[in-house]
Amino acid sequence: MRISVIYTGGTIGMVSSPNGLVPGADLQGWLEKLLAGTDLDGVAELTELPRLIDSSNATPADWQAILDAIKAEDADAFVILHGTDTMSYTAAALSYARVGAKEPVVITGSQLPLGAPGSDAGKNVMGALTAASSGKVGGVSLYFGDHLLAGNRTTKVSSWGFEGFASPVIPPLATAGGPWHWNSLEMGATAGNLPKEEIRRYARHDVTVVDLVPGITAQRLRALLTPAPEAVIIRAFGVGNCPSDEPGFVDVIKDLVSGGVPVVISSQCMQAEVVLGAYETGEVLAKVGCVGAADMTLEAVYAKLVFLLSQGLSASEIRDWMQKPICGEL
Numbered sequence: 001m002r003i004s005v006i007y008t009g010g011t012i013g014m015v016s017s018p019n020g021l022v023p024g025a026d027l028q029g030w031l032e033k034l035l036a037g038t039d040l041d042g043v044a045e046l047t048e049l050p051r052l053i054d055s056s057n058a059t060p061a062d063w064q065a066i067l068d069a070i071k072a073e074d075a076d077a078f079v080i081l082h083g084t085d086t087m088s089y090t091a092a093a094l095s096y097a098r099v100g101a102k103e104p105v106v107i108t109g110s111q112l113p114l115g116a117p118g119s120d121a122g123k124n125v126m127g128a129l130t131a132a133s134s135g136k137v138g139g140v141s142l143y144f145g146d147h148l149l150a151g152n153r154t155t156k157v158s159s160w161g162f163e164g165f166a167s168p169v170i171p172p173l174a175t176a177g178g179p180w181h182w183n184s185l186e187m188g189a190t191a192g193n194l195p196k197e198e199i200r201r202y203a204r205h206d207v208t209v210v211d212l213v214p215g216i217t218a219q220r221l222r223a224l225l226t227p228a229p230e231a232v233i234i235r236a237f238g239v240g241n242c243p244s245d246e247p248g249f250v251d252v253i254k255d256l257v258s259g260g261v262p263v264v265i266s267s268q269c270m271q272a273e274v275v276l277g278a279y280e281t282g283e284v285l286a287k288v289g290c291v292g293a294a295d296m297t298l299e300a301v302y303a304k305l306v307f308l309l310s311q312g313l314s315a316s317e318i319r320d321w322m323q324k325p326i327c328g329e330l
């Protein structure tokens with residue numbers, strides 16, 4: 001068994017600087033010490049990406065750099081060390097691009113740097129390596145705290161808690177313990193459907209997210225969405241409802257859709273199932289051609305739109321794909 005550990009940046013390998021935390025720790029030496037005398041001694045090999053970043057600086061080019069690094073390594077499994085801020089976006093992005101790949105990818109990071117007293121870094125890396133070498137999980141998963149989660153179902157729920165991530169609509173794939181408890185293996189499956197046989201590389205696309213608030217006006221919505229982006233995610237209320245009584249509000253969305261922009265309605269609820277016909281305030285959105293995000297997380301929706309746009313699909317193909325799963329994201 002050979003596990004390739006790829007460091008991309010993030011708090012886990014950061015050190016203090018006059019300007020706050022920045023990448024720079026001796027990860028190689030730390031990993032050797034962590035694994036010495038364990039079953040994983042000699043199994044894991046570390047690679048660092050040339051551009052180590054705080055994950056707040058990640059773009060789709062960084063998702064692609066991770067995919068390229070994975071491709072360049074000959075390993076049975078991969079552990080990606082990543083910043084927590086945008087880890088769920090990366091996990092979702094990797095999951096779409098790796099449909100059909102047989103080696104599991106487990107992404108992890110930490111709230112405190114590896115050298116900080118009481119750091120969660122060692123525990124998270126051990127957990128991720130344990131999951132990656134278990135033979136029980138496929139696809140892309142995320143290990144954090146005591147839980148292994150389906151990568152494209154996750155969201156960062158705490159900026160400080162050691163259980164910093166959750167998959168709000170499905171149970172964890174596994175809970176660490178003595179012994180680990182595993183749930184359904186299908187949720188981390190590699191199987192999936194791809195919109196194209198030949199998958200193109202991630203590129204940056206203009207996908208905009210708008211959060212609705214009580215009192216938002218049609219003028220403000222139009223201003224936010226002018227010029228028209230390539231795709232729009234509206235974070236609506238509850239099951240996908242909007243202020244439909246606001247004069248001109250739905251017209252702004254109607255104009256976007258008729259101009260060929262896919263508009264996806266997601267929910268501000270962390271645990272959501274978008275059903276656009278449930279209320280009149282959501283039905284108006286379905287009528288003008290919006291599609292609902294079902295139970296996908298914002299991160300899964302955003303990465304999916306960038307993925308589909310990167311494949312060069314048309315607006316109607318994108319709308320169709322938003323309503324069917326690529327690999328367990330809905």
Ligand SMILES: NC(=O)C[C@H](N)C(=O)O
Nearest residue numbers: 010011054055083084085
């Ligand atoms: N805990 C972390 O890793 C946060 C850091 N800002 C990052 O996302 O890179």
